[in-house]
Amino acid sequence: MTEHTLSEAEYDAITDAAAHWCMRLHAVDCTDAERLAFKQWHDADPLHAFEYQAMLEIWAVADHLPRVEAAPSPAPIPRPRSRWSRLAVAAAVLVLGVPLAAYTGWHLGWVANSYERFEADANVRHITLGDGSQVELNLGSELVFANYKNERRVTLKKGEAFFDVSHDTQHPFVVRAGQGQVRVTGTRFNVWMYQDQVRVTLVEGSVWVTSNQALAGNGSQLSPGMQASYKAGDYQPQIREVAPNDSSLAWRNGKLVLDNLALSDALPLINRYLEHPVMLADNSTGALRIGGIYNLNEVKNLVPSLPKVLPVYLTQNKDGNPVLNSIGQRPSN
Structure with a gap:
């Protein structure tokens, strides 16, 4: 399988489409045919779903964006802010300029400024992420890398990967696997995933492992030579020391x-x-x-x-x- 890094024009086209579908699905005259066309577009590529979710987040937060007011009248009449007025603000953000929405989303930490997808099929694959981090992908593995303002995010879709993370204390490196995640600033570690089971093995540095992304502060810190395991529904990862003869990284050979x-x-x-x-x-x-x-x-x-x-x-x-x-x-x- 080959790596494909999107050009700016390709990325903008997907962002435009995400904005279009966000508006149409919120419109009262949206038809069943449009909803079916949206589903086909949404499911065609993980990036489509990724960008659409970002647009939904911008739409939801539009109520908190600065509002442009006319010159104040001597006696303003207070009016309740309805759901439709909030949606109108969000629609204005999308209609008047997708670049503005993307720019706002980037600065609020919701929209990535780069996106890369990598796969390994019949052979172990060595890749370099956009931040300079090195990754080895095991057979049949797939991951997505997205760079946000406040963090670098990898989603391990399936399989196994060994990470040698480029150090950056200002931009933590987060690996999402299953229902949990691993958070670091720079280190070397392995993530194995099969169905809802995940195992994290730390080789160097320190990582924070949570078994539930919604409980990011409720995890465990690993030191070199330790391993964390979790599956769907676990409140905390299980921690153990790696035996001297541990062979979990033999796949790299x-x-x-x-x-x-x-x-x-x-x-x-x-x-x-x-x-x-x-x-x-x-x-x-x-x-x-x-x-x-x-x-x-x-x-x-x-x-x-x-x-x-x-x-x-x-x-x-x-x-x-x-x-x-x-x-x-x-x-x-």
């Missing part, structure tokens, strides 16, 4: 290392690289242990070989996913 793990713990690591994730038939199957070192590009060949190394057999569920079943002990004579 193209390897998946399974160090005598229970299948229930190993499958999320394996499934990250599979088109159809492997399921467990029951808890007894999940308790079986597996070890070995595998090349990342060959993980797909691991599943058919499991019955050769473990007391299991493979079936398939109604969704087409392979299912591991343990072979029960035969009764003794």
